[in-house]
Amino acid sequence: xxxxxFILRRLLTSxxxxxxxxxxxxxxxxxxxxxxxxxxxxxxxxQEDIDRVTKQLGLDKPLPVQYVIYMQELSRGDLGTSIATxxxxxxxxxxxLPATLELLFFGMFxxxxxxxxLGVLSAQSQGKLPDLAVRSLSIIGVSMPxxxxxxxxxxxxxxxxxxxxxxxxxxxxxxxxxPLTKITDFILLDSFLTSNWVTLKDAxxxxxxxxxxxxxxxxxxxxxxxxxxxxxxxxxxxIRTAKAYGIKQRVIIYxxxxxxxxxxxxxxxxxxxxxxxxxxxxVEIIFNWPGLGLFTxxxxxxLDYPAIMGMTLFGATGYVLINLVVDILQAWVDPRxxxx
Amino acid sequence: xxxxxxxxxxxxALSVILSACAxxxxxxxxxxxxxxxxxxxxAAPTExxxxxxxxKIANSANITTxxxxxxxxxxxxxxxxxxxxxxxxxxxxxxxxxxPLLAESWEVSADGLAYTFHLRSGVKFHDGEPMNAAxxxxxxxxxxxxxxxxxxxxxxxxxxxxxxxTVKFNLKWAAPVxxxxxxxxxxxxxxxxxLEAGAADETFWADGKSYGTGPYMVESYTPxxxxxxxxxxxxxxxxxxxQYEKVVVSIVPEATTRQQMLExxxxxxxxxxxxDNIAAFDNDPNYTVFREPSFFNYVGFFNTLKAPLDDVKxxxxxxxxxxxxxxxxxxxxxxxxxxxxxVPAGVFPWDDSVFRYSYDLDKAKALLKEAGxxxxxxxxxxxxxxxxxxxxAFAPLIKDSFAQIGVDVTVExxxxxxxxxxxxxxxxxxxxxxxxxYWPTYSDAGADNMWSMFYAGAEPPYLNATKFNLSxxxxxxxxxxxxxxxxxxxxxxxxxxxxxVEANKLLVEEAPAVFFFDTMAVFVVPKSIEGFKYxxxxxxxxxxxxxxxxxx
Numbered sequence: 001x002x003x004x005x006f007i008l009r010r011l012l013t014s015x016x017x018x019x020x021x022x023x024x025x026x027x028x029x030x031x032x033x034x035x036x037x038x039x040x041x042x043x044x045x046x047q048e049d050i051d052r053v054t055k056q057l058g059l060d061k062p063l064p065v066q067y068v069i070y071m072q073e074l075s076r077g078d079l080g081t082s083i084a085t086x087x088x089x090x091x092x093x094x095x096x097l098p099a100t101l102e103l104l105f106f107g108m109f110x111x112x113x114x115x116x117x118l119g120v121l122s123a124q125s126q127g128k129l130p131d132l133a134v135r136s137l138s139i140i141g142v143s144m145p146x147x148x149x150x151x152x153x154x155x156x157x158x159x160x161x162x163x164x165x166x167x168x169x170x171x172x173x174x175x176x177x178x179p180l181t182k183i184t185d186f187i188l189l190d191s192f193l194t195s196n197w198v199t200l201k202d203a204x205x206x207x208x209x210x211x212x213x214x215x216x217x218x219x220x221x222x223x224x225x226x227x228x229x230x231x232x233x234x235x236x237x238x239i240r241t242a243k244a245y246g247i248k249q250r251v252i253i254y255x256x257x258x259x260x261x262x263x264x265x266x267x268x269x270x271x272x273x274x275x276x277x278x279x280x281x282x283v284e285i286i287f288n289w290p291g292l293g294l295f296t297x298x299x300x301x302x303l304d305y306p307a308i309m310g311m312t313l314f315g316a317t318g319y320v321l322i323n324l325v326v327d328i329l330q331a332w333v334d335p336r337x338x339x340x
Numbered sequence: 341x342x343x344x345x346x347x348x349x350x351x352x353a354l355s356v357i358l359s360a361c362a363x364x365x366x367x368x369x370x371x372x373x374x375x376x377x378x379x380x381x382x383a384a385p386t387e388x389x390x391x392x393x394x395x396k397i398a399n400s401a402n403i404t405t406x407x408x409x410x411x412x413x414x415x416x417x418x419x420x421x422x423x424x425x426x427x428x429x430x431x432x433x434x435x436x437x438x439x440p441l442l443a444e445s446w447e448v449s450a451d452g453l454a455y456t457f458h459l460r461s462g463v464k465f466h467d468g469e470p471m472n473a474a475x476x477x478x479x480x481x482x483x484x485x486x487x488x489x490x491x492x493x494x495x496x497x498x499x500x501x502x503x504x505x506t507v508k509f510n511l512k513w514a515a516p517v518x519x520x521x522x523x524x525x526x527x528x529x530x531x532x533x534x535l536e537a538g539a540a541d542e543t544f545w546a547d548g549k550s551y552g553t554g555p556y557m558v559e560s561y562t563p564x565x566x567x568x569x570x571x572x573x574x575x576x577x578x579x580x581x582x583q584y585e586k587v588v589v590s591i592v593p594e595a596t597t598r599q600q601m602l603e604x605x606x607x608x609x610x611x612x613x614x615x616d617n618i619a620a621f622d623n624d625p626n627y628t629v630f631r632e633p634s635f636f637n638y639v640g641f642f643n644t645l646k647a648p649l650d651d652v653k654x655x656x657x658x659x660x661x662x663x664x665x666x667x668x669x670x671x672x673x674x675x676x677x678x679x680x681x682x683v684p685a686g687v688f689p690w691d692d693s694v695f696r697y698s699y700d701l702d703k704a705k706a707l708l709k710e711a712g713x714x715x716x717x718x719x720x721x722x723x724x725x726x727x728x729x730x731x732x733a734f735a736p737l738i739k740d741s742f743a744q745i746g747v748d749v750t751v752e753x754x755x756x757x758x759x760x761x762x763x764x765x766x767x768x769x770x771x772x773x774x775x776x777x778y779w780p781t782y783s784d785a786g787a788d789n790m791w792s793m794f795y796a797g798a799e800p801p802y803l804n805a806t807k808f809n810l811s812x813x814x815x816x817x818x819x820x821x822x823x824x825x826x827x828x829x830x831x832x833x834x835x836x837x838x839x840x841v842e843a844n845k846l847l848v849e850e851a852p853a854v855f856f857f858d859t860m861a862v863f864v865v866p867k868s869i870e871g872f873k874y875x876x877x878x879x880x881x882x883x884x885x886x887x888x889x890x891x892x
Binding site for chain 2: 035038039047049084085086087088091092095096151154158159162165166167168169171172173175176177285286287288290294295298301302303
């Protein structure tokens with residue numbers, strides 16, 4: 001009951017956060033000098049055409065009025081039409097979301113699956129060689145720019161070893177030999193559901209390099225976080241007690257210590273996930289991954305304000321929801337944290 | 341821990357159930373891996389359908405709209421394979437100027453005020469509608485009303501349906517309609533049914549479906565990712581063996597990725613490779629490299645309404661202080677040639693008798709002295725489009741060179757939209773120098789450049805209809821020459837060219853802008869593909885798929 005109340009309260013305050021975000025983004029996006037109508041209709045248009053589009057897009061009205069109109073339409077679920085692509089912004093976002101989520105889930109899974117054990121290993125052997133190795137690795141992971149790491153991986157695994165595909169979500173030939181029935185637009189899931197094993201394998205192979213590139217940063221961060229939290233926890237009295245009781249080292253570490261040390265890791269994972277929703281531009285452009293990051297950057301560069309608004313609101317909603325989920329998860333793994 | 345185990349077992353159970361429920365669609369075994377055990381024992385021993393002949397292309401060109409009337413950007417690369425004009429203009433030096441597409445023949449009245457086109461019969465649009473005089477009229481009317489490039493039809497009074505297969509274009513003043521009708525923008529002939537549907541619903545075009553008469557139809561479109569084309573089996577030109585049944589275009593914005601895809605065999609063609617890596621293909625026996633002139637060129641407008649750039653001597657001095665060769669070498673990796681005024685080399689009304697400034701700092705200093713600015717001593721604010729890597733590469737060279745004659749340059753990158761907006765608002769507060777990559781709208785290449793960038797409107801700041809004369813330069817003699825040249829293009833081609841050349845010479849003399857260089861288009865084509873032919877007049881169409889054939 002307390003949990004439900006907490007969730008409702010958080011959602012309610014989120015609405016104010018999102019309202020604030022919308023006001024700031026709307027006005028900042030429109031302060032930059034740019035004639036949206038001229039962009040919409042293209043260069044070399046006649047003045048009367050530009051005037052017509054200005055009217056059609058409602059750009060002739062004062063900014064605050066435009067904002068109110070935008071919010072009214074937003075409340076009906078209409079995010080407007082992109083200036084650059086002339087498709088509804090909502091459709092642009094939902095069309096790209098599956099690609100981004102597929103990459104994100106896999107990348108974050110890798111980050112957690114590699115980062116947490118590394119952090120534990122590092123904490124266990126504090127000051128010794130494995131610790132040093134993990135610490136160096138995590139610094140490399142955190143500081144290596146994605147556009148560099150991605151290219152290096154491509155050169156090694158595509159060019160030299162010819163093991164993994166270069167870019168894209170799935171090989172273009174497969175649409176003719178093993179056509180995929182679209183259900184959810186998550187290629188892995190769709191091919192699994194329709195038993196299209198050839199596509200499943202191919203999509204999986206395509207996913208590896210971008211996901212590894214994407215996970216480098218959070219893996220390093222998670223390893224460091226886990227290490228720090230574990231070191232602190234291992235100093236606690238109850239761990240010493242457990243040791244005195246003769247409980248196996250492995251059980252102590254993975255069951256008793258890790259459970260208490262995992263909360264900062266969850267926070268990091270959540271925040272990285274939220275950021276990556278719209279921020280994985282480098283990975284997407286290098287691996288030609290048709291996700292939200294590419295669209296975000298394109299909209300920003302062309303000052304496509306309905307798309308910028310849509311992306312920002314979407315990203316902000318993502319942050320709010322993921323943070324909420326992280327808080328709930330933390331309360332679940334660590335009952336000392338109460339949801340108030 | 342227990343909860344985790346429970347979760348895991350649930351997940352496993354769920355996946356088992358899901359896979360059991362999945363429709364029992366058996367994928368046909370791919371030709372490459374066919375272990376016998378894969379095929380269900382009961383399967384009939386039929387051959388899997390032969391994989392179609394597929395051409396795979398990586399291209400950076402993206403879609404801004406699929407509406408062929410509104411189109412005024414990079415999507416032309418694809419529209420040109422699905423839609424056709426009445427005529428297509430051939431590359432310079434061809435025996436015939438035009439290739440008839442939807443018009444089989446045409447004639448012009450003696451006064452040049454009426455063009456009559458006789459249409460090809462029996463042609464159908466992709467949606468099955470017949471292509472006839474009414475369809476042509478509907479398409480051109482739509483272009484006049486709302487095309488991105490609607491201004492190309494300014495001379496048009498009306499389109500008249502004479503009979504089912506004859507249309508007459510009546511003009512307000514004599515103009516080369518054959519040339520205009522071959523434009524890459526604003527001249528596609530589109531199914532009238534689609535035009536109606538598009539007028540009623542803005543989002544009609546969003547799914548990418550094609551409604552033209554061209555050889556390839558769009559089968560599917562994934563935004564920012566992929567376009568799949570399939571043969572229009574009823575294409576009037578017919579089909580022969582070796583032509584591709586499907587064309588898959590991957591939209592890849594990153595040039596090095598395109599190159600890797602080409603070299604790794606993921607695609608057969610890649611448009612727009614990194615300029616500094618082209619040389620690697622020259623020595624590869626598997627590829628042919630085409631280096632062709634293009635009609636893109638780089639121009640740097642001086643703000644002629646602001647001192648000291650209002651002084652022609654100062655502008656000439658600065659024109660002599662541009663290191664042209666270095667700019668081509670560094671900005672474009674040597675893939676360019678210094679321009680002869682705004683008209684790109686090789687296209688009407690280009691002429692090599694037009695003067696080109698050399699890189700001569702002594703002359704520049706002398707001219708500055710004459711103008712009363714000995715040793716420079718003034719500063720200039722230069723803007724360029726931040727998304728243009730070529731401009732970013734060569735803008736600093738201008739700064740270095742101008743510094744040697746005592747002129748200080750502030751280089752300011754801006755997003756193109758902002759840069760243009762700044763230039764259009766108020767010349768007094770605008771930039772002093774504006775770098776622009778320009779290309780003409782239709783095949784009347786050079787003349788369009790001279791009109792759009794230098795023909796002055798009546799009122800200060802003299803911006804004309806296109807808003808591209810960003811030097812705010814007004815010269816009545818130039819305007820008068822242009823008026824004469826434009827009026828006689830359709831009736832007296834040679835006379836018109838002579839007037840244009842005269843205007844161009846005057847322009848270069850007055851130096852309202854720096855004319856940097858004409859770019860080159862580079863195509864790397866594997867030996868496994870035959871039939872590639874570059875057409876200078878359609879710079880945005882990288883490949884006409886219909887011309888390409890798989891080598892035997």
